[in-house]
Amino acid sequence: MTQNSPIPTQMPDVDTVLKDCRDWAQTAAATVIQFFRKDTDVAFKEDQSPVTLADQTIELELKKAIAAKYPDHGFFGEESGIEGGDRDSIWVIDPIDGTRSFISGNPLFGMLLAYLEHGKVKAGVISMPMLKEIYCGGVGSAATCNGSPIHVSGQRNLDQATVYINEGEKLLDDHPLICANLLQAGQTRRFGYDCYPHALLAAGHVDAVVDYDLKPYDYFAICAVVEAAGGVMTDWQGRALTLGSNGTVVSAASPELHAALISVLNS
Secondary structure (H helix, E strand, O other): OOOOOOOOOOOOOHHHHHHHHHHHHHHHHHHHHHHOOOOOOEEEOOOOOEEEHHHHHHHHHHHHHHHHHOOOOEEEEOOOEEEOOOOOEEEEEEEEEOHHHHHOOOOOOEEEEEEEEOOEEEEEEEEEHHHOEEEEEEOOEEEEEOOEEOOOOOOOOHHHOEEEEEOHHHHHHHOHHHHHHHOOOOOEEEEEOOOHHHHHHHOOOOOEEEEOOOOHHHHHHHHHHHHHOOOEEEOOOOOOOOOOOOOOEEEEOOHHHHHHHHHHHOO
């Protein structure tokens, strides 16, 4: 191999990745439980998002476990940034999705882990440590929760839909008209945060989620699970989610419901 030759990359099949994700999610859950509702120092990053020792510890543990099995893969972690971003295979890590929930004793925080090949998500996991739920999904593989198959509701009619609006205060500040329109959409509306509303959508409990100001480590794992469960997930313009997406996200239980929400978001 010459000095300028690309690094050969091991590309595991989706079933292998999902098994790895489940195993690593269980290990991460055991770690975070040790920190939850304990006195812990909180620092705030430049964007004012919080970070704790738990975030840093879990991300480091995940990276070590992944590197031990796939030494030629790259990483994109919320806390440590991008390493090996030019690799064909990259793992995207959010060690605690919902750190504000975590530090305030709210159990509805998660851990997100996604596997990408050539920039496209192939598999992902949404782990809810305090609820003991692990949602998995990948290309060509049915979505599951704790090993049992899950599927979206299939709801097509926005007027009959249960809609979650995530990051409501940010939406109200940045896009008050869109927020006002969303508050008139659907039969039932709930404000929410972080990954769990999307997991509920994948499991068929809610019909749509509108989200805002997300980063790749926030949406790739969710996208893998939602799409494996039969749902649709894009940005607000209906474009596929990529590493360069603008952070707007809409998940829906059917193409028809997705189209109706895209119309609301762009009206």
